[in-house]
Amino acid sequence: MKSPVRPTMLPYGRQAISEDDIAAVVEVLRSDWITSGPTVGAFEDALAAAAGARHVVAISNGTAALHAAAAAIGVGPGDEVIVPALTFAASANCVRYLGGTVVFADVQPDTMSIDPAGLERLITPRTKAVVAVDYAGAPADMDEVNAIAAAHRIAVIEDACHSLGATYRGRKVGGLATCTAFSFHPVKHITTGEGGAIATDDPEIARRMRAFRNHGITASVQERERAGTWWYEMASLGFNYRITDIQCALGLSQIKRLPAFIARRQAIARQYAEATRRYREVELPVVGEGRTSSWHLYPVRLHLDRLSCGPPGGVRRRCERKTSAYRCITFRFPGILTTRSSATGRAAGRTPNRAMSGC
Numbered sequence: 001m002k003s004p005v006r007p008t009m010l011p012y013g014r015q016a017i018s019e020d021d022i023a024a025v026v027e028v029l030r031s032d033w034i035t036s037g038p039t040v041g042a043f044e045d046a047l048a049a050a051a052g053a054r055h056v057v058a059i060s061n062g063t064a065a066l067h068a069a070a071a072a073i074g075v076g077p078g079d080e081v082i083v084p085a086l087t088f089a090a091s092a093n094c095v096r097y098l099g100g101t102v103v104f105a106d107v108q109p110d111t112m113s114i115d116p117a118g119l120e121r122l123i124t125p126r127t128k129a130v131v132a133v134d135y136a137g138a139p140a141d142m143d144e145v146n147a148i149a150a151a152h153r154i155a156v157i158e159d160a161c162h163s164l165g166a167t168y169r170g171r172k173v174g175g176l177a178t179c180t181a182f183s184f185h186p187v188k189h190i191t192t193g194e195g196g197a198i199a200t201d202d203p204e205i206a207r208r209m210r211a212f213r214n215h216g217i218t219a220s221v222q223e224r225e226r227a228g229t230w231w232y233e234m235a236s237l238g239f240n241y242r243i244t245d246i247q248c249a250l251g252l253s254q255i256k257r258l259p260a261f262i263a264r265r266q267a268i269a270r271q272y273a274e275a276t277r278r279y280r281e282v283e284l285p286v287v288g289e290g291r292t293s294s295w296h297l298y299p300v301r302l303h304l305d306r307l308s309c310g311p312p313g314g315v316r317r318r319c320e321r322k323t324s325a326y327r328c329i330t331f332r333f334p335g336i337l338t339t340r341s342s343a344t345g346r347a348a349g350r351t352p353n354r355a356m357s358g359c
């Protein structure tokens, strides 16, 4: 049978902005606070409810969220952090920003998330944390990862930049790890233009992350105004990773529609599955048992040997260079691919399941 081909390139993603979203942003623009103001806190509260977490720190993007989480749990020079070899570069770069060493772990061949079976042998006395990425929107094996981490007294950062609104064994993504990082880039489930957040149940980790996003300053402008003082200290090294009230107004308005956005993504995923199930050329994504995916991506793997057509342009050229049976048409990241480069991190041996994805 001839393989079906789309005539035009499928866009990577488009945001859905409503009139209510626009009105919410305009309202903040007319207010006294356009950054570090009350709308940031209101967005954090709404996110905490949506993610089932005690504390949420909103921040400038998902990469900064991972950086703040890694800093708050104390990653530094000499520390190792285990990261799955199939992910976006930021999951590993957050370790490198702090002078830590990335140790890559393989992923499971079906769900494509970190394989707990291979985790324990990667842990050394220098291991500080493990990053579990909810690849494509389905939570990783969080119970298994948490149990191994607890036995070795290491922290777990859940990179949930793909999985806001997903659930794991009846629990919301956001309350499953030491820290959970979210992204609100326009291709994500809700958007703030650029934006991110970290959820945690630990008040001390939350305090450190709040300071980290604001130059390490001990009191925010709002707190200083309430206390009637200009005095503050820069107690630690931090960054300007603040998010504006303008962005948070958009996020606060968008989050009301999170259930509808997720339902729509789930309906589209069902449609994709229905439409492609009968094709031997295509292998569909697998969501692990007891969880729901919020479907940031729908990564299919192609059996190139069974295709009667070639993939377009650059993808075809890369496919031709590869000998593997599969190609994954989602991600390709130089930072992750060069796992043997000392500038990037330490290879944890071969990661054949990651390689099988073609990435």
Ligand SMILES: Cc1ncc(COP(=O)(O)O)c(C=O)c1O
Residues within 6 Å of the ligand: 061, 062, 063, 064, 087, 088, 090, 091, 133, 159, 161, 162, 182, 183, 184, 185, 195, 196
């Ligand atoms: C798994 C993962 N982690 C982190 C990020 C970084 O998020 P941001 O683009 O908001 O910095 C992304 C971005 O897509 C991602 O896919």
